[in-house]
Amino acid sequence: MSSTLFDRAKQIIPGGVNSPVRFYEPYPFFASYGKGSKIITKDHDTLIDYCLGYGAVILGHAFLDVINAVRTQLDKGNIFCVPTENExxxxxxxxxxxxxxxxxxxMNTGSEATMHSIRLARAYTGKKKIVKFDGCYHGAYDYVxxxxxxxxxxxxxxxxxxxxxxxxxLVPYNDINALEKLVKQNKDIACIIIEPVLANMGLIIPEDEYLNKLRRLTEREGIILIFxxxxxxxxxxxxxxxxxxxxxxxxxTLAKSIGNGFPLSAIAGKKDIIELLSPKGTVFQGSTYAGNPISVTAGIATLEKLKExxxxxxxxxxRFSDTLSNGIKDHIRDLKLNARVNNISSMFQLFFTGGQIxxxxxxxQSNQVLYKRLFDELLKSGIFIPPSxxxxxxxxxxHDDDDIDRTIEAFANGLTKVKNSE
Ligand SMILES: Cc1ncc(COP(=O)(O)O)c(C=O)c1O
Incomplete structure (x- = not known):
């Protein structure tokens, strides 16, 4: 079924997908529906989802508190383009x-939020250049x-x-000396934009004191720091x-978890900077869908639940992230594989490398062929991790304890297959 749908899709949608990350060889599975920690595919497979809309679905798919709130709002209208109390x-x-x-x-998307925050930084400082880090992803527009x-x-x-x-x-992540050198050589830097935990190059965790040093450097040099x-x-x-x-x-900039995956993003900060946005200030930003009642309702329901x-x-x-990561590390050790796992809070990723990440x-430099092999094996066992x-x-x-146990078992099986294929 997914293969037939993909055949149809690729004739009329570029590459058969509406965002490049969704494609993998030979063709992606199509989702039928989602519930909690699971996606049910058009091929009638039930997968434990660790992709979660690339991090967006913090509460789980079709989470009732959010869905019920949105249902109620749908009956009251989905867009007015005038202010509402819920905003x-x-x-x-x-x-x-x-x-x-x-x-x-x-706003609506992460790209929009980062784009306008960079514009704000330029307007606030009167400077032009921006600094970003190798491997950080901030959206799909030219200067990031x-x-x-x-x-x-x-x-x-x-x-x-x-x-x-x-x-x-451009500077490498986790290298404060390279950044200090770059800042010394350039007097026209408006902002430094960074993913405080790098989640778009696998998972890279900032070293101790790195973000503090970055903060001190930007304060000293009058550079806007954008997280x-x-x-x-x-x-x-x-x-x-x-x-x-x-x-x-x-x-x-905020997005993804703010609305449990509904299209909703935000720029947040100190008043003297954010207030530069029009109509109060001189930095133009606007959108038909910004603050639309559906996304805003999802946002309120999500944040109230998270708070509760x-x-x-x-x-x-x-706890789940540690249990999973430690379980996977045990199998890596037992199989004597050249691999490592990074994890923090609810995020984790495995790399086929003997070195540090x-x-x-x-x-x-890590082995991406082996990663894809593991992805394929996990998918066969009912586990969906990002294909890249x-x-x-x-x-x-x-997610529950049973999901975590089944996932560790699937990793054991998948890593053994990868080992045998080396
Ligand atoms: C850290 C980060 N910033 C910005 C974006 C862009 O967000 P969007 O895809 O909603 O435009 C993403 C998307 O994955 C992201 O991970």
Whole structure:
């Protein structure tokens, strides 16, 4: 069934998919529906989902509190393009849950949020250049597609404006000396944008004090620090990476978990910066769908649930992530495989390499053929991890002990097959 659907799709949709990351050889499975931790495919397979809309579905698929709230709102209209009370409620909730946030503008996608936060930084500082890190992914527009991660890392960039991309300076992740050198040589830097945990090059965790040093450097040099928390916001902890690491950026971008996967994103930060957005300020940003009643309703229901269950949810996600990672590491050791696992909070990823994984170059050197082989084996065992090594695995509130046990067993089986194929 999926193969027939893919045959139809590829005739009329470029590559048969509506976002490149979704394609893998020979063809992707098509989803029929999702419930909790599972996706049920058009081929009638039930898969435990560790992709979760690339991190968006923190509560689980078709989570009842969110779905019921959205159902009620659907009867009341889905778009007005005039302000609604719920927009104010949602922003009040975001400000309550994330420390030190004063003002928020709601948008639809992560790309939009990062694009406008860079524009804000340029307007605020009067400077032009931006710094990004090798392997970080911030969306699909010209000046952040400079060594991006995710599926963009293996793509060509025809049609991008080279002049625009030249405004972007690149440094390796986890290397504060390289960054200090770059900043010393360039006096025209408006902002440094970073994924505080790099989730688009597999999973790369910031070294101790790295984000603190970054904060001190940007403060000293008058550079705006943007945390792209599209993945980490409300996932790493209720207050995201800034709360988790105790480092406050000037601007943060939020998406994915904010609405349990409904199209909803935000730019958040101090009032004097965010208020530069029009109509109050001079930085234009607008969208027909921004703050639409459906996404906003999903956002309120999601954040209220996260707030209600936070003392159960975040420790549980960390426990599952540790149990899974340790279980996988045990099998790696037993099989004497050249592989390692990185994990933090509800995120984990495996790399086929004997070396450490602290930047994008390390990830590129890991064995992606073996990763795809493992992906294929796991899929056969009913486990769905991202098909690409350049993505991260996620856990939701709907996963349970049985899912975790079955997943460790499937990894044992998959890793044995990979070992035997070497
Ligand atoms: C860290 C990060 N920033 C930005 C984006 C872009 O978000 P969107 O795909 O909603 O435009 C993504 C998407 O995966 C992301 O992971």
């Amino acid at each position: 104010v409620r949602l922003v009040e909730l975001i400000i309550e849950l994330i420390p030190n946030i004063e003002m928020v503008r709601l 597609m400079v060594n991006p991660g995710s599926s963009a890392s293996t793509s060509a960039y025809d049609g991008n404006l080279v002049e625009s991309m030249k405004q972007t300076l 792209d928390e599209v993945v980490t916001g409300f996932r790493l902890s209720l207050g995201g990476a800034s709360e988790y690491f105790g480092v406050m950026p000037d601007i943060m 269950v936070k003392n159960d949810l975040y420790p549980k996600l960390s 602290k930047n994008a170059s390390n990830v590129r 090594q350049f993505e991260t695995c996620f856990i939701s509130y709907s």
